[in-house]
Amino acid sequence: xxxxxxxxxxxxxxxxxxxxxxxxxxxxxxxxxxxxxxxxxxxxxxxxxxxxxxxxxxxxxxxxxxxxxxxxxxxxxxxxxxxxxxxxxxxxxxxxxxxxxxxxxxxxxxxxxxxxxxxxxxxxxxxxxxxxxxxxxxxxxxxxxxxxxxxxxxxxxxxxxxxxxxxxxxxxxxxxxxxxxxxxxxxxxxxxxxxxxxxxxxxxxxxxxxxxxxxxxxxxxxxxxxxxxxxxxxxxxxxxxxxxxxxxxxxxxxxxxxxxxxxxxxxxxxxxxxxxxxxxxxxxxxxxxxxxxxxxxxxxxxxxxxxxxxxxxxxxxxxxxxxxxxxxxxxxxxxxxxxxxxxxxxxxxxxxxxxxxxxxxxxxxxxxxxxxxxxxxxxxxxxxxxxxxxxxxxxxxxxxxxxxxxxxxxxxxxxxxxxxxxxxxxxxxxxxxxxxxxxxxxxxxxxxxxxxxxxxxxxxxxxxxxxxxxxxxxxxxxxxxxxxxxxxxxxxxxxxxxxxxxxxxxxxxxxxx
Numbered sequence: 001x002x003x004x005x006x007x008x009x010x011x012x013x014x015x016x017x018x019x020x021x022x023x024x025x026x027x028x029x030x031x032x033x034x035x036x037x038x039x040x041x042x043x044x045x046x047x048x049x050x051x052x053x054x055x056x057x058x059x060x061x062x063x064x065x066x067x068x069x070x071x072x073x074x075x076x077x078x079x080x081x082x083x084x085x086x087x088x089x090x091x092x093x094x095x096x097x098x099x100x101x102x103x104x105x106x107x108x109x110x111x112x113x114x115x116x117x118x119x120x121x122x123x124x125x126x127x128x129x130x131x132x133x134x135x136x137x138x139x140x141x142x143x144x145x146x147x148x149x150x151x152x153x154x155x156x157x158x159x160x161x162x163x164x165x166x167x168x169x170x171x172x173x174x175x176x177x178x179x180x181x182x183x184x185x186x187x188x189x190x191x192x193x194x195x196x197x198x199x200x201x202x203x204x205x206x207x208x209x210x211x212x213x214x215x216x217x218x219x220x221x222x223x224x225x226x227x228x229x230x231x232x233x234x235x236x237x238x239x240x241x242x243x244x245x246x247x248x249x250x251x252x253x254x255x256x257x258x259x260x261x262x263x264x265x266x267x268x269x270x271x272x273x274x275x276x277x278x279x280x281x282x283x284x285x286x287x288x289x290x291x292x293x294x295x296x297x298x299x300x301x302x303x304x305x306x307x308x309x310x311x312x313x314x315x316x317x318x319x320x321x322x323x324x325x326x327x328x329x330x331x332x333x334x335x336x337x338x339x340x341x342x343x344x345x346x347x348x349x350x351x352x353x354x355x356x357x358x359x360x361x362x363x364x365x366x367x368x369x370x371x372x373x374x375x376x377x378x379x380x381x382x383x384x385x386x387x388x389x390x391x392x393x394x395x396x397x398x399x400x401x402x403x404x405x406x407x408x409x410x411x412x413x414x415x416x417x418x419x420x421x422x423x424x425x426x427x428x429x430x431x432x433x434x435x436x437x438x439x440x441x442x443x444x445x446x447x448x449x450x451x452x453x454x455x456x457x458x459x460x461x462x463x464x465x466x467x468x469x470x471x472x473x474x475x476x477x478x479x480x481x482x483x484x485x486x487x488x489x490x491x492x493x494x495x496x497x498x499x500x501x502x503x504x505x506x507x508x509x510x511x512x513x
């Protein structure tokens with residue numbers, strides 16, 4: 001695609017998927033990066049997100065971390081308009097509802113889909129309209145599958161928003177899972193006639209092998225549905241940036257489903273082993289991306305006490321269930337293992353909920369309703385849960401280096417001793433802070449890893465030139481390259497600019513609206 005894209009204000013596209021984790025988030029980011037490199041003013045949008053990975057915008061609003069990443073791909077400042085509804089699971093059956101960046105209460109799935117969700121349609125349409133009035137194009141991400149017929153009546157994130165905003169729909173399928181043709185066909189066939197009119201075609205994701213072997217199937221799919229395939233994206237490792245669900249690490253030394261991939265060679269003589277306690281309702285595990293980006297740092301998620309034995313650093317990450325995580329650590333013997341590490345002067349880092357449970361005492365009538373609970377007692381901190389959530393973008397200094405972060409927590413910590421460390425404290429080699437994202441500050445991360453290496457007796461040396469922001473930009477450019485090199489970008493732009501083609505055939509049986 002040349003730089004001469006015509007720009008009709010208000011263009012848009014909904015990137016839907018055959019399943020969760022089909023690649024909607026990264027495809028949306030890739031399209032945003034492709035467009036902004038071609039001079040298009042573009043913004044991402046997701047009406048409703050369900051994720052424990054979130055971010056705080058400069059105006060102090062909480063949104064999904066994936067939308068913050070997509071905004072970075074589009075080279076714009078993240079805004080609450082880009083994710084007006086965020087659901088943060090607290091159990092299998094209930095979630096905290098965050099509306100326009102602020103929590104408004106806990107709802108069961110039945111309560112949310114039973115009426116509250118539909119009532120939010122006006123809010124999300126207003127946000128989308130404001131973005132479309134400001135940007136040349138808005139690339140929207142759907143959720144799950146648009147063919148969840150049990151939820152269609154109250155849908156505000158897939159075909160519900162596509163119908164109301166007249167957005168063309170591109171359906172992404174993960175061919176690496178198998179069954180992609182059946183998934184494409186079935187997705188369309190389970191939609192009503194009115195919904196089908198907006199489904200323009202398909203995008204194959206994560207293809208391995210010779211594309212010519214796939215082409216007969218693409219042709220048959222077109223014959224069966226009357227809809228074209230807009231691209232076949234090859235499988236690429238390490239592109240799952242800031243995903244919504246599951247354990248996913250990116251950058252160098254990436255981790256997927258707690259399995260290690262290739263780690264860059266260390267600068268010094270030793271590697272550094274980091275064990276992350278895989279606590280229940282783990283949130284913002286993206287904090288660990290910056291550690292995994294360091295050459296010679298091996299990061300793994302663990303759930304057994306014996307897996308802490310050879311770790312040079314143990315991280316207790318954020319969680320949406322601090323008391324529940326505390327009980328889990330005790331039940332699995334990890335609490336005792338952490339206490340032994342602290343007594344031996346071996347490094348432990350607690351972030352947000354992990355910081356809270358390392359403290360002496362927790363008073364929680366808000367998140368768990370458990371009341372007074374003893375913490376692990378490794379830090380001189382008393383935590384009281386407040387109903388109002390702290391949402392902030394702090395800047396400070398630690399270990400002689402400037403640090404930026406963001407805070408998302410109900411727990412209010414009162415530090416009664418130890419050495420100051422960001423907003424928390426340090427006792428010996430046990431560190432605690434509420435600040436997410438602090439390890440993305442390159443100078444601070446290097447200084448912290450030097451402290452860890454010294455305490456662990458490792459001849460590990462942080463690389464002097466690792467730029468986490470630079471690595472993130474490289475990844476986003478790789479996503480843009482995927483779209484530019486493997487999608488029909490001329491046809492994709494026509495879709496964004498002009499909407500779904502007229503006369504797309506109806507595929508029976510369809511479904512009632």
